[in-house]
């Protein structure tokens with residue numbers, strides 16, 4: 511398929527048509543001009559010859575040369591030159607005779623060709639002339655030769671003028687058709703740019719109506735379509751949110767029911783007056799632990815349901831990660847897990863919410879630690895990928911089954927007894943806020959790898 515723009519498709523045929531017409535007109539005009547001029551010149555030359563014959567100037571070539579500014583060459587009956595007004599013809603006599611083709615013309619005139627004379631364009635001594643041949647009664651061939659160099663020059667100038675006019679005309683047509691084409695194609699280009707933005711998910715825009723024609727109608731229809739699309743998307747989001755809220759409420763109720771029922775049981779025990787001081791103390795400690803747990807769940811849920819705005823600053827990722835590793839050092843050593851770090855030194859400072867990113871990495875490290883059995887190994891690395899940076903946390907722990915892998919980002923999804931199931935859900939939320947992506951890959955029994963990708967320029971994030 512040819513990739514011509516609409517503007518080119520509109521303007522090119524006009525330009526080509528105009529160019530063909532104007533050059534055809536120029537060629538026809540020039541050839542008509544040539545023919546007319548040649549005819550006029552021939553008639554005039556013939557009249558001159560008649561006057562020369564009638565006034566007996568025919569025997570005085572030099573006078574003719576002066577009067578008419580034309581050359582005269584006379585050939586004898588045998589075709590040899592008997593007189594010539596050409597300057598210094600001596601060395602060129604043979605050439606002169608050849609150029610004037612005296613033999614042939616003499617023969618034609620003797621055979622009765624023409625009305626006693628023949629008109630021809632000849633090149634004599636490399637210059638263009640109009641020659642009129644006349645066979646005298648004594649058999650001599652009289653040639654009156656008029657230079658046409660000036661006419662050739664005039665013709666050349668006329669052609670140049672025509673080419674100049676034609677080129678200016680074509681240029682003018684190019685300019686005019688360019689502006690017409692641009693006027694027509696601009697609203698279409700605007701509409702195309704608009705549809706691209708809509709296709710990229712921006713449904714909050716409208717395309718400016720600049721024309722009242724078919725393109726204007728099309729633009730209005732697109733605007734209408736975008737509004738309808740936005741409404742149905744908002745409706746879908748609303749329905750989806752309601753479904754998620756319902757699901758979360760159920761999970762939340764389920765999550766806090768266990769600590770609540772153990773608290774109720776402990777509180778009932780506390781009501782027993784025969785309880786020893788030590789048991790009372792122990793029960794209160796358990797109640798506090800359960801309250802802590804409920805608090806943790808509520809806080810996690812609130813983080814997820816209503817995330818705080820990011821407070822971003824330029825951070826050195828290597829520094830952030832080193833600090834987290836220092837924090838986790840005791841925990842890692844306690845679980846006898848070796849840590850392998852590999853940070854890309856080419857990554858400069860990037861805009862991050864330091865505390866939130868710290869929270870994400872700690873979540874990932876805690877999951878990696880909790881997945882380990884013996885000889886645990888956790889790798890943390892960073893690398894630059896075009897305009898994004900990647901942080902990768904991998905472990906050689908127990909891995910995740912394929913069916914669980916689809917659910918790990920769901921709030922309250924946990925396979926741990928003490929788990930809240932909010933770590934990955936909240937982490938993903940934070941990375942989304944940074945305009946980034948979070949991926950998880952895992953092989954059951956082999957290990958898990960979580961990759962975070964954050965744009966260096968994270969202005970595009972949805973906070």
Ligand SMILES: Nc1ncnc2c1ncn2[C@@H]1O[C@H](COP(=O)(O)OP(=O)(O)O)[C@@H](O)[C@H]1O
Nearest residue numbers: 877878881918924925929930931932933934958
């Ligand atoms: N590195 C990991 N290795 C194995 N399983 C993991 C890993 N990270 C996450 N998971 C799985 O994803 C689930 C959800 O994780 P998360 O959201 O952090 O909640 P929690 O840690 O409280 O269970 C975990 O219960 C676990 O089954």
Ligand SMILES: [Mg+2]
Nearest residue numbers: 873877933934
């Ligand atoms: Mg976790």
